[in-house]
Structure formats: C-alpha cells, structure tokens
Amino acid sequence: MFGRSAIVNIRSIGHHTVDAVRRFGYASRFLALTIAGSGASFRRLRLLIRELYFTGVLSLIIVLVSGLFVGMVLGLQGYHTLQTYGSESALGVLVALSLVRELGPVVSGLLFASRAGSAMTAEIGLMKATEQLAAMEMMAVDPISRVVAPRFWAGVISMPLLAALFSAMGIFGGYLVGVVLIGVDEGSFWSQMNAAVDFRNDILNGVVKSFVFGVAVTWISLFEGYDAPPTAEGVSGATTRTVVTSSLAILGLDFLLTSFMFRGF
Amino acid sequence: MERSALDLWVGLFVCAGLGALLILAMKVGNMTSIGLGNHTYILYANFDNIGGLKARAPVKSAGVVVGRVASIGFDNARYNARVELSIDDRYKFPKDTTASILTSGLLGEQYVGLDAGGDSVNLGPGEAIKLTQSAVVLEKLISQFLYSKAAEGDTAKK
CATH class of the missing domain: 1.20.5 (Single alpha-helices involved in coiled-coils or other helix-helix interfaces)
Structure with a gap:
C-alpha cells in the first residue's frame, strides 16, 4: 500500500518535470521563431510603432506616478534614518543609488508586467480563441512575424526607457521631499550624488537589468498568450500566470544579476 | 488612433x-567629471598598512580628485600592501611626491592623498611613489596615547 503511493508520488514528480522541460523547450523554440521572424517588424515600422504606443506610451502614466511617489517616500524615510547619524546630506546618494541600481528596473518591471504584459497575453490569447491566428495562417500570413514579433520588440525597447524614466522621476521626487520640503542642502544633495553614482557601474548596469527584464516579461507574456487554451477560462488563467511568472522571474533574475554586477564593492 | x-x-x-x-x-x-577611461596612467605605492582602503577609492591631491585606486595587492617580497593608482593623464606629479592614506571626516571613506614635492623630474607611468604614509589605525593610536600617559604618570611620581 505504502509502496504504491510512493510510486504514484514519484510518477507525479516525473510527470511535472517532463512537463516543465517540454514547456520550456516549447517556449525557447517560440522565442527563437519570434527573433527569426522579426524582420518584418523592422521593415514595416508601422507595426512596431503601433505596439510601442500600446506597451510604452500607455504605461507612461503609471510608471511616472509610481516613480514620483517611490522617490518621495525614499526621501522621507531616508531622511529620518540618516538624520539620526547627522548625515542627511547623503540623502541624494541613498535615493539615487537605490533607484538606479534596484528600484528603477525592478518596480518598473513589475508595473510593466501587470500593465502591458497582461494586456499582451489577453490580446493574443483572445486572438487565438477567436481563431484570428488560424485565419492569418489560412491567408499565408505568419502570425508570429505579423502579431508576436512587433509586440516582442516593442516590449524590449520600451522597458529600459520606462525604467530610466522611473529612476529620473524618483530622483526628482526625492529632491522634492528632501530639498524643497525638508530643507536638506541642495548643493550637497546633488554633489554627493554626483560623486557616488558611477555611470558604467551603476547606471549602465541598471539599463542592462531593465533590458533583461524587458526580454523576460515580454517573452513570458507572449508565450502565455500564444499557448493559452482557446477558451475564456484558458485566457484568464494565462493572464494570471503571466503576471505571477513574470514577477517571480523579475525578482529571481534581479538577484542573479545583482550578485554578478555588484560584488566586491 | x-x-x-x-x-x-x-x-x-x-x-x-x-x-x-x-x-x-x-x-x-x-x-x-573626470573621465577615467583610457586617458590614465598607472603609479604604484607600497604602504605598511592600508587600513580600510578599497579599490575604486578616490586619489586626491589638494582635495581635488585626480584618479582612483585601481587595485590593491599584497607584496610578498616586502610584506606590505601594493596599491595601484590610476591617475588622470592631465596631472603629473614630481618624483618626491608623498602618498598617504587619509580619511574624509571622522567616519568617512578612506582615500589616497598625494602631496607634491619639489623635484623637477615628474613620475612616469608605471613608476612607484617612494614616500608613503600608512593609514592611521585607531587602536594603535589609543595604545600609544595610553603608553605616553602612563610614562607621564611615572615621571610625575618621581
């Protein structure tokens, strides 16, 4: 009896592993096909610009507003902690480094996954459910290069831009609270920030992070949409999975990238 | 749209x-600010004790950042620390320049300070700074202070 249930358990572990590997392989093949079929989205820029509008421009409001508020909260909290050590002039360094290195790419990535990623999944999932993708194939139009690839490149391009805007907005928020509201010396706020933030080590690494997150989030959202069961239930499940999986992917990748980029200092 | x-x-x-x-x-x-890319040259300096100096710490002369600490290693021939400084090309220093490890503020980061000497010949790339001054180690300073206090007490008794 015990032996039998053990065998069932082991079998289910094996089943899940095989399923995960198969799915990952399918997803990788999907990514390779997308990149291979992306010529059309650069030859016909109209497709790319349309998708840039939907993924990038429409995510602007939420990214800018959250950036501003994250920066303002960092300014407030950082001031209260630094004040106890009499080093409130380091507020600029605290705000800038935490935004540029971590919060900018990660928080804008999470926002991007829930704002643009879920929309992409739902759109492609519905296109599949209503057999629009199949209709395109019937007309000898490759749905991957016509529908998927422009969305992929739009996501990859807009994510670093959104992260940079988030960081810049956050630093402005920190400046508003720290200098304008509380009255930290403006000169030391900017000059200490200038001295501590390195272009290559901090800012470029932040850009690399946001680029990686952009690829991961867009890939996950497009694949979930493309792979969704063609039912209302299937599309809603795929949308949920997109947000959960891409958020977890962002956090995991962030830890990995940070441990490679910022060790030693 | x-x-x-x-x-x-x-x-x-x-x-x-x-x-x-x-x-x-x-x-x-x-x-x-200073672009420490390809326009730098390397100087070496040996210190008996570098304290808490880190790679990428600034190198300052008269308070102005003139370079950065490129790397720190242990010199197994002399049993002291060998610090590689990358200095901006625009700045040249005389042969008898003194390098010392200083601290900005009481608890601030440590940096390398260069005090130019009076020699007419400048240090070239890859040369070593001969005159160096180690970092101040607080424990040594306190023990020195205590010893001198104790010595003072002895002479006062006599």
Missing part, C-alpha cells in the same frame, strides 16, 4: 526615455 498622433506619442515617449537616461548620466552620475 490617427496615424500622425500615434507617431507623435511614440516619438515623445522615446525622446523622454532617452532624455531621462541622459539626465541620469549627466546630472546623477559622474559622466561630466
């Missing part, structure tokens, strides 16, 4: 994003 309006919005978005990156590079980062 009108085609031209779409273009306008996307153009604005891309420009704003690139502008934000530029602001980060110029205003927040130190792109505008």
